[in-house]
Amino acid sequence: NAGVTQTPKFRILKIGQSMTLQCAQDMNHNYMYWYRQDPGMGLKLIYYSVGAGITDKGEVPNGYNVSRSTTEDFPLRLELAAPSQTSVYFCASSYLRLGGVDTQYFGPGTRLTVL
């Protein structure tokens, strides 16, 4: 199993450009998540999905969009990049078991800089 994969690893964008961060998992997990990590701030949830066709906002969804057309893939779209979106982005997946969310498995991250 490859686990959770993310592409690209690094990207520099100009203000106003758009891009899609790719995320895929091969563990047949129903839950998938997108987080951003800013220095000293921990991880903030951007969007999450409980299964194909179902997505919902997290704490910091403004400026981002997601889709979940398959169980495996959960891309994150930035439409009009802004310097405030400079961050490291992590995708994660997990099972939802009886009693709550199970262990999250994280991708290696995408380091995005907006200039």
Place this chain on the structure above:
Amino acid sequence: AQSVTQLDSHVSVSEGTPVLLRCNYSSSYSPSLFWYVQHPNKGLQLLLKYTSAATLVKGINGFEAEFKKSETSFHLTKPSAHMSDAAEYFCVVSDSGGYQKVTFGTGTKLQVIP
């Protein structure tokens, strides 16, 4: 509503001495609690988790944590620090209620001095 507070942003220990990383939580339901570790420029990896079974949870690399409901705490400990333990540690809470939300603490950076 749920929240998690990591009481120390930085902890510094000497190699071979005990490690204590503190975490307090609040939750409206019976929570699941996790500790994750992040080494520099890497993704996060699970250290251990509490999911309403034994209150003393053992994880990888000699770490353990004790769930104390009366104190709403889930502190992470290790008897003897190794240089390879230097990393950032995150405490995470997840409610078992109908809305399965996951909340991360702000992290504790552990420095191990040789």
